[in-house]
Amino acid sequence: MVGSLTAIGMGLAVIGAGIGIGNIGAKAMEAIARQPEAVGDIRANMILMAALVEGAALIAIIISYIL
Amino acid sequence: MNLSTKFPSLLMFLTVFLVGAATPGFTQHENQENTHEEASTADHEVGDLCGHAGHHDEEFDPAATAFHHIANPNVFSIGPFNFPLPCILYAPDHGLEIFSAGRFEFDFRGHGDGHKAYKGYVLDAGSVKRVVDPSFPQESVIIGGFAHEGDDASVCYEGKAYPLDSRSAMDGGLFGGGISSFYDFSLSKNVVALILVFAFLAWIFIGIARSYKEREGKAPKGIQSFMEPMFLFIQDEVAKPFLGDKWAKYQPFLMSLFFFILALNLFGQIPFFGGANVTGNLAFTMALALFTFFVVNFNGKSEYWKHVLWMPGVPAAIKAVIITPVEILGLFIKPFTLMLRLFANITAGHIVVLSFIGLIFIFGKSGESLGGASLGVVVSVPLTIFMMAIELLVAFIQAFVFTILTASYIGAAIEEHHH
DSSP states (O other): OHHHHHHHHHHHHHHHHHHHHHHHHHHHHHHHHHOGGGHHHHHHHHHHHHHHHHHHHHHHHHHHHHO | OOHHHHHHHHHHHHHHHHHTTTOHHHHTHHHHHHHHHHHHHHOTTOOHHHHTGGGTTSSOOHHHHHHHHHSOOSEEEETTEEEEOEEEEEETTTEEEEEEGGGGOBOSBSSOOBSEEBTTEEEETTEEEEEOOTTSOSSOEEOOOEEEETTEEEEEETTEEEEEEOOBOTTTTBTBOBSOSSEEOOOOHHHHHHHHHHHHHHHHHHHHHHHHHHTTTSOOOTHHHHHHHHHHHHIIIIIHHHHGGGHHHHHHHHHHHHHHHHHHHHHHHOTTBTTOOSTTOHHHHHHHHHHHHHHHHHSOOHHHHHHHHSOTTSOHHHIIIIIHHHHHHHHHHHHHHHHHHHHHHHHHHHHHHHHHHHHHHHHTGGGTOHHHHHHHHHHHHHHHHHHHHHHHHHHHHHHHHHHHHHHHHHHHHHOOOOO
């Protein structure tokens, strides 16, 4: 029972991170389409933002694993 | 044997050979079984726990295989073969012991279960564990296998099960082990990988530095022209934009982080060669994150500390109740997420690759069904190749992310505001 709750918690965390990183990716693609010359800056910032979103999800995953 | 049965068996053989590095337990399956059976027939008064010792590896367990792989054992495996590593063990009530893991007389091929106990220590699936019971003999004795029940392991000796203390690990026992009655300072698999990668990087970069001196003003040559774009990428995309005009001071730290993490990530991708999982080890990523924590906070300017402790432009009540506690918490959460991100990404990648390889054994019912195993190969090999290609990408991205986040934290700490 505890194991399945852990799995549900991890799944919920991943859904949140998926929505967040998906939005970042979509907006970054739009931005690159608008300003192709800024592709380097946009890509670097996109990865940075994706990493920050991922960090929040990872904390949730680890906490659901521990509890 | 006609061709139609020959082909799957050839495929099976090839796969088992290839997978040998990842799942050393499988090739040794039958052998292991025999040893356990001999042991349990020898003593008839074997307890309930020890009676089951021979059966713990009958069913293929993908989770156990994956966790065995990402563990940090005291043997180094190249292909299906195990090589002993030095053990440096300290127990407060026993003293310091330094000896080779070869003392445990584990099989050259297989799990890495030791057949002998030495000074109260045993080798369970490649990892040194301690027998807590003081009545267990301290000299070198032959043991009768291991029994596992959930997370608890015990060793069978003369028909009696002695509980084992969990493996000593710095990550607080998140993935097995924890703070236990002894400290393991051994040169384990990850430490050996770390030293190898360190030597390799030192060799490459010292060579490059020399050729920059010798060929000053000329175009780069050889390995130099391979590393220069990567170096300049980090310098121009990470160091300069985030650190402003102080970038040169922090450049060596950022470069060390990037190339060390990258090389270790890539080293962990090499099949058959130890399967090192250094950047997927919580203790290692914690050490890296602590470096970042200290570099950021020791270099923080007064402006930075003012924003952390007493944010300007916010009503005092809100500052005291919300902002300052959250900012102080943030000081620790930042390196904490750095630690978790690298660890989780690399570990997850290793586990997924191992799970895909495990499909072969699940479909093949641990070697009973050849047809199922062949189907498993057809499913598993493309998935594994795909996953390893993604892992190559992840190796670069995670090294880059760790470096860029460190740069942005340092940049925020050393920024001088001009209002």
